[in-house]
Amino acid sequence: MSLPIFKNLISNLGLGPAQRCIYVICTCLALQFLMSYWQPIGERSPLWSPQSTWLFLLLHSIGWVFIAGSVQLVDYNELLGLKQVYYYIMGVDPATPKLSPSLQRLYSHFRHPVFIGPMIVLWMQPVMTLDRLLLAVIWTTYLVLCHRLDDRDHQYLKEQFQLKHHYLSYMYH
Helix, strand or coil, X not given: CCCHHHHHHHHHCCCHHHHHHHHHHHXXXXXXXXXXXXXXXXXXXXXXXXXXXXXXXXXXXXXXXXXXXXXXXXXHHHXXXXXXXXXXXXXXXXXXXXXXXXXXXXXXXXXXCCCHHHHHHHHCCCCECHHHHHHHHHHHHHHHHHCCCCHHHHHHHHHHHHXXXXXXXXXXX
C-alpha cells in the first residue's frame, strides 16, 4: 500500500489524511485473516518440545516486554495515522514537517517500531511445530530484509530513550 498507485487512489477518494490509518486497518485485517484461517502443516508433531518450558515462556514474555517498551520510544499515534486524521479534522497543518529531521528520516524507512521483540516472540515458542517454524522463518526474513536501521537511527532512538527515562525519573522522584 506504499506504492504510488495506492496512494493516488486513496487521495483521489478524498481519504489522503487517513492513508496511514487505512494501511494499519488493512494490515490488521490481513493478520486477522491469517490467524483465523491458519491451517497446520502436516502432523502437529513438535520439532522441539523441551521438558522444562518455563525458560521459553520467560523469554517469550520478555519479547512482549521489548515490544511494549520499544513502542513507547516512538510516537505511536503518528505511526498509526491518528495524528494525521486529527490534524486534518482540526484544520491544522500536519505535524510531520514540525518533526525533527532525525524522526522524519526514521519514519521514512522504519517499517516496524519493534524488531527484537517479535524475533524473540517468534522463536521462543515452548512447542515449535512445522507451521510455526515456517511462520517464524518468513517473518524473520521479512523483518531482516525490510528493516533498515543505521547508526543515526540507533542514536536517535537512544536519545529518545534517555529523554523519556529522564522525564519519568523526574516525575516519580
